[in-house]
Each structure stands twice: as C-alpha cells, then as structure tokens.
Amino acid sequence: MTRDEALALDAADPLATLREQFALPAGVIYLDGNSLGVLPKTAAARVQQVVQDEWGTGLIRSWNAAGWMDLPQRIGDKIARLVGAGAGELVVADSTSVNLFKVLSAALTISATDAPQRKVILSERSNFPTDLYIAQALCRERGFELVLAEPDELPALLTERTAVLMLTHVNYRSGRLHDMAALNGAAHAAGALTVWDLAHSAGAVPLDLLGTGTGSGDWRRSKAADFAIGCGYKYLNGGPGAPAFVWAHPRHVDRFWQPLAGWIGHAAPFDFTPGYRPAAGIARYLCGTPAVLSLAALECGVDTVLAAEPLGGMTALRAKSLALTRLFADRVRATCPELALASPADDALRGSQLSLTSAEGQPELGYPVMQALIARGVIGDFRAGDPAHPKGAQDILRFGFTPLYVRHVDAFDAAEQLRAVLHSGEWRRPEFKQRQAVT
Amino acid sequence: MTRDEALALDAADPLATLREQFALPAGVIYLDGNSLGVLPKTAAARVQQVVQDEWGTGLIRSWNAAGWMDLPQRIGDKIARLVGAGAGELVVADSTSVNLFKVLSAALTISATDAPQRKVILSERSNFPTDLYIAQALCRERGFELVLAEPDELPALLTERTAVLMLTHVNYRSGRLHDMAALNGAAHAAGALTVWDLAHSAGAVPLDLLGTGTGSGDWRRSKAADFAIGCGYKYLNGGPGAPAFVWAHPRHVDRFWQPLAGWIGHAAPFDFTPGYRPAAGIARYLCGTPAVLSLAALECGVDTVLAAEPLGGMTALRAKSLALTRLFADRVRATCPELALASPADDALRGSQLSLTSAEGQPELGYPVMQALIARGVIGDFRAGDPAHPKGAQDILRFGFTPLYVRHVDAFDAAEQLRAVLHSGEWRRPEFKQRQAVT
Numbered sequence: 001m002t003r004d005e006a007l008a009l010d011a012a013d014p015l016a017t018l019r020e021q022f023a024l025p026a027g028v029i030y031l032d033g034n035s036l037g038v039l040p041k042t043a044a045a046r047v048q049q050v051v052q053d054e055w056g057t058g059l060i061r062s063w064n065a066a067g068w069m070d071l072p073q074r075i076g077d078k079i080a081r082l083v084g085a086g087a088g089e090l091v092v093a094d095s096t097s098v099n100l101f102k103v104l105s106a107a108l109t110i111s112a113t114d115a116p117q118r119k120v121i122l123s124e125r126s127n128f129p130t131d132l133y134i135a136q137a138l139c140r141e142r143g144f145e146l147v148l149a150e151p152d153e154l155p156a157l158l159t160e161r162t163a164v165l166m167l168t169h170v171n172y173r174s175g176r177l178h179d180m181a182a183l184n185g186a187a188h189a190a191g192a193l194t195v196w197d198l199a200h201s202a203g204a205v206p207l208d209l210l211g212t213g214t215g216s217g218d219w220r221r222s223k224a225a226d227f228a229i230g231c232g233y234k235y236l237n238g239g240p241g242a243p244a245f246v247w248a249h250p251r252h253v254d255r256f257w258q259p260l261a262g263w264i265g266h267a268a269p270f271d272f273t274p275g276y277r278p279a280a281g282i283a284r285y286l287c288g289t290p291a292v293l294s295l296a297a298l299e300c301g302v303d304t305v306l307a308a309e310p311l312g313g314m315t316a317l318r319a320k321s322l323a324l325t326r327l328f329a330d331r332v333r334a335t336c337p338e339l340a341l342a343s344p345a346d347d348a349l350r351g352s353q354l355s356l357t358s359a360e361g362q363p364e365l366g367y368p369v370m371q372a373l374i375a376r377g378v379i380g381d382f383r384a385g386d387p388a389h390p391k392g393a394q395d396i397l398r399f400g401f402t403p404l405y406v407r408h409v410d411a412f413d414a415a416e417q418l419r420a421v422l423h424s425g426e427w428r429r430p431e432f433k434q435r436q437a438v439t
Numbered sequence: 440m441t442r443d444e445a446l447a448l449d450a451a452d453p454l455a456t457l458r459e460q461f462a463l464p465a466g467v468i469y470l471d472g473n474s475l476g477v478l479p480k481t482a483a484a485r486v487q488q489v490v491q492d493e494w495g496t497g498l499i500r501s502w503n504a505a506g507w508m509d510l511p512q513r514i515g516d517k518i519a520r521l522v523g524a525g526a527g528e529l530v531v532a533d534s535t536s537v538n539l540f541k542v543l544s545a546a547l548t549i550s551a552t553d554a555p556q557r558k559v560i561l562s563e564r565s566n567f568p569t570d571l572y573i574a575q576a577l578c579r580e581r582g583f584e585l586v587l588a589e590p591d592e593l594p595a596l597l598t599e600r601t602a603v604l605m606l607t608h609v610n611y612r613s614g615r616l617h618d619m620a621a622l623n624g625a626a627h628a629a630g631a632l633t634v635w636d637l638a639h640s641a642g643a644v645p646l647d648l649l650g651t652g653t654g655s656g657d658w659r660r661s662k663a664a665d666f667a668i669g670c671g672y673k674y675l676n677g678g679p680g681a682p683a684f685v686w687a688h689p690r691h692v693d694r695f696w697q698p699l700a701g702w703i704g705h706a707a708p709f710d711f712t713p714g715y716r717p718a719a720g721i722a723r724y725l726c727g728t729p730a731v732l733s734l735a736a737l738e739c740g741v742d743t744v745l746a747a748e749p750l751g752g753m754t755a756l757r758a759k760s761l762a763l764t765r766l767f768a769d770r771v772r773a774t775c776p777e778l779a780l781a782s783p784a785d786d787a788l789r790g791s792q793l794s795l796t797s798a799e800g801q802p803e804l805g806y807p808v809m810q811a812l813i814a815r816g817v818i819g820d821f822r823a824g825d826p827a828h829p830k831g832a833q834d835i836l837r838f839g840f841t842p843l844y845v846r847h848v849d850a851f852d853a854a855e856q857l858r859a860v861l862h863s864g865e866w867r868r869p870e871f872k873q874r875q876a877v878t
Binding site: 023025028030032035036038039043044047048050051052054055056057059060061062063064068069094095096097098101125126127128129130132133134136137138140141148173233239240241242243244257259260261262263264266269270271272273274275276287288289290291292293294295297374379381383384386389436437438 | 462464467469471474475477478482483486487489490491493494495496498499500501502503507508533534535536537540564565566567568569571572573575576577579580587612672678679680681682683696698699700701702703705708709710711712713714715726727728729730731732733734736813818820822823825828875876877
C-alpha cells in the first residue's frame with residue numbers, strides 16, 4: 001500500500017461525503033472517536049437554538065412547545081435503528097454507569113425471582129472498570145458474586161449458578177469483539193440473562209439486539225439480547241458527557257420496577273400522585289428531568305450516523321472501518337517493529353479500534369509515544385496496563401477509526417507519523433513523560 | 440400599595456442591577472423561576488465556547504486543557520457557598536432523583552448498621568413525588584417502610600423506629616418552608632438521620648447545612664443536616680435539565696459506598712483497575728462521565744446568584760423575595776376574592792413562591808386561569824390537586840419569585856393581570872381548558 005493507493009481508496013469511497021458533516025480541526029488526524037466523537041457541524045447551531053430560543057425566549061413553555069419532553073424517546077427511536085431494536089424500545093437518559101445499574105438491577109431481580117439459586121454475575125476480567133464497579137456494588141447489596149474470566153473461557157463458565165452474563169461488546173482496551181448472538185444463545189441455553197454494554201459498538205459495528213431471524217419465541221433458544229446500554233459520546237458523536245441509552249427486551253421490560261424510580265419514569269408524571277406506578281415499557285427506565293442541552297447535541301451526533309443509511313448504513317460503515325484498521329495495522333507491522341498488535345488481527349473479532357503495545361518488553365513506552373504523536377497532530381489515546389493481569393499488563397496505544405470521518409489516507413499518514421515518532425527517538429523527550437490528570 | 444410605590448421600591452432596590460445578568464424575553468413577567476430559571480446572558484456564549492472551541496477544536500484534549508474533569512467539584516464549591524456547606528463537600532452530578540437515591544441509600548445503610556431496629560423513612564405527604572417514588576423503591580429493596588404525614592405532625596412521629604427523616608425543605612406545591620435546624624435537632628435527638636431536598640431552596644433562601652454555631656460535635660445534639668441534594672435548573676438558573684448537586688456531612692461521607700459506584704467516583708479512575716475503591720470524601724458521589732455542556736450552562740447560572748454576594752448575598756435575596764411574595768399576596772387579597780392563599784402568610788414559613796387556589800370551591804379553576812394569564816404574558820404554572828389528600832385536593836396556581844430578576848412592579852403588574860383574567864371572565868374561554876402534556 002502506497003499513499004497514492006490510500007488516496008485512490010478515498011476517491012472511490014461511497015461514504016466519503018459523510019465526512020463533510022463534521023467540524024474537524026485543521027492539521028489533526030483524529031483517531032479518538034472511540035473516546036470522544038467529533039463535533040457535528042449542526043450541533044453548534046442547534047445547541048445555540050436551544051439555549052437562546054427555546055430556553056431564553058420559550059422558557060418553561062418549551063417543555064411542550066419545543067418538544068423537550070419527547071427527546072428521550074425521539075432520540076431513542078433513532079438509536080434503536082442503529083442497534084437492531086424496535087421503535088419505542090429504547091430511551092436516552094442519564095449516564096452509561098447509571099443505566100448499567102438500572103438494567104443489571106432489573107436482570108438480577110428477574111433472575112432472583114425465576115431462579116433464586118443463581119448467584120453469579122459473569123463478566124470479562126478486562127471489562128471497562130465502571131461496569132465492574134457497578135456490578136460489585138450490586139453484588140454487595142444483593143448477595144451475588146462477580147466472577148471474571150478471559151473471553152475464551154466464558155462459554156464454559158455459563159452454569160446453573162450463572163444469573164447474568166454482563167459484557168462490553170467491544171473491549172475498550174483491545175477492541176476485541178464478542179460474538180453477541182452466540183453468547184446470547186449460550187447464556188440462554190444455560191438459563192442466564194445477558195446485559196450488553198454497547199459503548200464501543202453503537203455506531204461502530206452492526207448490531208442486532210432483537211436477534212432477528214436467529215431464534216424462536218422460546219427464550220432458552222433465543223439469540224436475542226436481554227438488556228443493553230450504551231454511550232452517546234463515542235461513535236454517536238453526542239458531545240462530552242452526552243446522555244447514554246438503555247434498552248430492555250420487550251419480554252422483560254414490564255416485569256419489574258428498576259430501582260431508580262424517578263418521576264419521569266412514572267406512568268403519569270404530571271398527575272403528581274404520591275404512589276409510584278411505573279410507565280409501561282422502556283419509559284420506566286427514565287428517572288429525572290431530561291438534560292435538554294446535552295440531548296440536543298446528542299441528536300445531532302446520532303443524525304450523522306443515520307446519514308449513512310441511504311449509503312448502506314452500518315454494514316457499509318463496518319466494511320470501511322475494517323478496511324481502515326487493516327490498513328493501519330498493515331502499515332504499522334511493516335514499519336514499526338517496536339510495536340505489536342494488541343487487537344485481534346481477525347476482522348471478525350475486531351471492533352472499530354486498533355490497539356498497539358510494545359513488542360520489546362518496554363511496558364511504559366505507550367504514554368510518551370502517544371504524547372509525541374499528539375504533538376505531531378495525530379490524536380489517539382493511551383490506556384495503562386494492569387500489572388495484575390497476565391494478558392493485559394502492558395500499556396497500550398489506542399486508535400479509534402470512525403468511518404464517518406476518518407479517511408484511508410489518514411490511516412496511512414497516522415502510521416507514518418507513528419513510525420517517525422519511534423524512529424526519531426523524539427518520544428524519549430522529557431516533556432512527553434509528564435502525565436496529565438486524564439490519560 | 441400603588442404601582443408608583445412599587446416602582447419606587449425598585450428604584451431603591453440595592454439588588455436591582457442583578458437583573459441585568461439575564462436575557463429576559465420582552466413582554467413577559469416571569470414567575471416560574473421555581474420551575475425553570477431564566478437564561479443568564481453569559482450562558483449562550485459560554486456554551487458556544489464549549490461546543491466550538493473545547494469540543495470542536497480541543498476534542499479529547501479538553502478533559503485536561505479545558506478543565507472538564509474539574510467541573511463537578513468547581514461548580515460544587517460555588518454551590519456550597521450558597522447552602523452553608525464547606526469547600527470540597529459538595530459535587531454536581533446526575534439528576535436530583537438519582538442523587539436522592541445515592542444519599543437515601545447511604546443514610547439507610549448507616550442506619551441499618553448503627554440501629555438495625557429502625558425501619559421507617561418519615562416524609563411529608565405532599566413531598567415532591569419523585570422523592571416519594573425513590574423512597575418507595577428503596578423501601579422495597581431494603582425492607583423499610585415509608586410513613587407520610589402532614590408537616591405539623593412530623594416531630595411527634597420521630598421515634599425509635601425512625602431511620603431517616605426525608606423532606607423537601609420548601610414544599611413544591613405550597614411553598615411552605617420547614618425549619619431545617621429545628622427538625623435536624625429533633626431527628627438527631629430521636630436518633631434519626633435527615634435527608635434534605637433543596638430543589639426549591641438553593642439560591643432562594645439562606646441555608647446552613649453545617650448548622651454553624653447551632654450544635655456541638657455530639658451528633659445527638661447537632662442541628663446540622665446529614666445529607667442534602669438539590670436542583671440546578673430552578674433558582675440556580677442552570678438551564679433545562681441541568682445537573683443536580685449532592686452533599687453529605689463530613690461525619691458520614693467516608694463511611695460507606697453509595698451504590699451507584701461508577702468510575703468517576705473511584706479513588707483513581709484513570710488507573711483502570713478492576714476493583715472498586717471509592718474516592719475519599721464527596722467525590723465518591725460522582726458516578727459516570729460529567730455532562731460537560733450542561734455543566735457549563737449551570738456554572739453560568741450559579742454565578743448569577745454568587746453575584747449577589749457583595750450586595751448582601753442570600754440574606755439580601757431572601758429579604759427581597761419576602762417583600763415580593765408579600766406584595767403579590769397583598770394585591771391578590773385586595774383584588775381577587777375568587778382566590779385564596781395556599782401558601783403560609785407567615786414570612787418565616789414561606790419559601791420564595793406563592794400559591795393560590797379557588798376560594799369558592801371551584802377546584803378546577805387553576806388550569807384555565809393560568810393559561811389565560813400566560814396568554815397575557817404573566818408566566819406562572821399550575822399543579823393539579825390530589826383528590827385523596829384532605830389538605831391538597833384543590834388545584835393550585837403557582838408563582839415563583841426569583842429576586843435576582845423579578846421586580847416589585849412585576850409582582851404588582853402580575854396581580855393586576857390576574858385580577859383582569861378573573862374579572863373579565865376570559866379564563867372561561869374553551870382554548871384555555873385544553874390540557875398540554877407538561878402542565
């Protein structure tokens with residue numbers, strides 16, 4: 001692959017025009033959309049409209065006149081189209097962590113009712129920490145046990161003691177992609193429920209939460225997911241700290257209260273009755289007053305992904321994403337012997353990111369190399385290794401490839417800059433070792 | 440009181456210049472700041488800066504470079520000055536409902552540990568519904584009982600079975616203000632903890648959460664509060680659905696996890712370790728990624744209240760607020776025999792709002808009168824009666840008086856418009872009876 005060949009791929013890319021939706025800063029190759037997506041051009045004007053017209057002029061009247069009250073469902077219906085869920089099945093609210101608490105609580109309540117002998121939440125050792133922390137908190141309260149394993153060990157650990165299999169679909173460190181349908185099937189066959197964190201999947205890989213065509217109405221044989229949550233500010237481009245989303249399979253959604261029984265999840269919030277009565281369906285997963293400013297920005301971000309629908313949608317985005325990560329991996333392999341792939345080489349096992357680590361036992365090379373690369377205008381990020389983890393002890397360099405705005409030539413150029421950072425030795429300069437609060 | 444006398448009060452008002460901080464729409468008298476505060480002039484530019492510069496250009500780098508990570512504490516420290524709490528004791532995060540869940544969970548955990556025989560959460564029958572709903576959810580999970588009473592009955596109901604006294608300091612319907620220090624003292628003497636919702640208090644009435652000078656280090660004799668939460672979008676002018684705040688007394692804050700154990704409340708979130716370890720102090724009440732856009736707007740709102748500090752601060756704002764509600768009540772009493780006060784006439788028992796109801800047994804007069812008043816440019820709101828509640832069966836008209844931007848002449852003119860709506864009979868027109876989704 002030459003740079004001209006990368007340019008030729010961009011010239012022939014049917015998704016190339018989608019990049020025009022974004023306000024990309026000049027002189028930057030942005031490979032961190034898996035941490036914070038790029039600003040959609042529509043968002044600045046839309047947020048300003050909400051602030052000045054809807055809040056400033058409309059004031060309290062905008063709850064009705066500007067449709068503020070409908071935002072959680074309206075944006076939820078849009079996200080549902082990206083994750084294989086039905087209209088009315090998904091809402092936007094709160095943070096990923098809070099939503100995980102809601103669905104994991106609900107799953108544990110269902111399990112405790114239907115199969116009280118099941119006392120284990122099974123998850124991945126290198127799952128994103130907030131997921132593990134929320135699970136630990138619920139285990140303490142409910143008398144469950146959190147069992148952590150490597151991805152390949154999971155199917156064998158699904159037993160008659162497993163209440164819930166809780167996974168992040170695409171691992172935040174390695175970018176490894178779980179086979180959701182297969183794991184749903186295996187969990188259900190073992191009598192367990194599944195809870196999926198789609199933080200690194202929604203807008204990045206095709207999803208089929210309802211398991212369309214994969215199963216029957218018999219839950220034990222179904223490959224549908226049971227619960228899912230996800231993040232608004234990564235591949236959905238919703239802005240820093242954007243609200244998250246939450247989905248429950250229709251078979252579960254009306255069975256129990258979720259414990260964050262706030263008034264916006266009430267059947268009739270504006271009746272102001274003292275007794276809680278949950279709304280029918282997914283609306284009961286709402287809690288407090290919708291965060292209007294943040295929701296408005298998120299809707300602009302979700303719309304940038306939906307803009308791909310006439311061009312092939314998530315299938316086309318996925319094909320481009322794999323081409324980008326493959327191109328980058330090939331170039332790094334060819335030019336950076338100091339680095340090894342920390343993501344699966346197999347397309348079927350890889351999300352939309354590529355992680356690299358030291359090939360030569362220099363576990364702390366990650367941080368200064370990334371700082372030096374950012375100084376050259378290539379923005380990825382860094383994640384510290386976990387010294388206690390046999391397969392994750394080393395620091396990693398993390399590169400997210402958002403096919404909406406990353407070009408083939410960007411992947412090529414980023415690898416070139418990475419090579420230059422390593423070969424020049426500039427990453428060893430003292431200023432690149434200074435750690436910052438958020439890494 | 441004549442209109443000229445009201446104008447003279449405004450001309451002599453030392454707080455009058457504070458109104459210039461706000462982008463008030465023309466032709467509107469806004470008496471609904473207890474539901475959604477007015478847009479501060481600084482907020483539009485600040486939010487635009489966050490969107491275009493910090494998100495658009497800075498992208499992921501802004502977590503450090505723009506101080507995004509510090510927003511929950513930085514704004515928390517500002518709110519602490521308004522509620523009688525210390526620096527570092529209060530953070531901004533999530534919604535009021537979610538924060539109530541955190542502090543009520545913590546209070547129940549402390550109570551269950553120290554005094555397991557205590558099984559009652561005591562609250563007010565007409566407390567804001569979301570507070571009652573969250574309490575009901577926790578009662579179901581933890582085996583507690585929610586007991587509801589009228590305000591005057593509360594002290595006698597504090598017994599050896601009471602775990603927590605949970606109140607909204609200023610009632611959302613009646614505007615009645617509880618004596619926080621006295622109730623903290625009574626609760627502690629009975630061995631119970633207190634949880635205060637400051638939704639209608641923060642920025643509206645002076646607060647002294649730490650009970651400065653009212654008690655000793657002996658908790659049983661202390662008049663300090665134990666936990667408090669509050670709303671960002673009412674008297675703090677933070678914008679629709681602004682994040683809420685949460686405070687725990689230093690004596691309690693480090694004793695237990697709160698169950699929403701998200702990564703931002705971890706002692707070292709960017710170490711990405713799999714085991715949860717709560718941050719020291721109030722930071723453990725953070726959960727997910729901070730909602731940056733909404734936080735930026737909230738900070739502008741909080742700053743509008745802090746701008747009163749050199750002019751006498753909350754004490755001066757309180758004096759003006761009482762003058763406004765008194766003026767409005769006097770005018771209504773003099774000119775609207777159809778209406779009766781549904782708020783305490785006694786200044787010491789009234790927050791910063793005034794509620795009115797039918798004096799003549801027309802329980803459903805509230806809604807169309809308010810719609811007709813809004814059509815005349817006077818914006819208050821309406822709250823439905825609770826037919827099952829002996830003292831709250833009738834609908835009410837609700838008027839919030841934010842002394843930062845409401846003038847004496849506004850209170851005078853609003854009463855005049857209300858009189859005109861009633862005397863003309865225009866409120867009986869069919870178009871004013873049409874109920875909307877959010878009332």
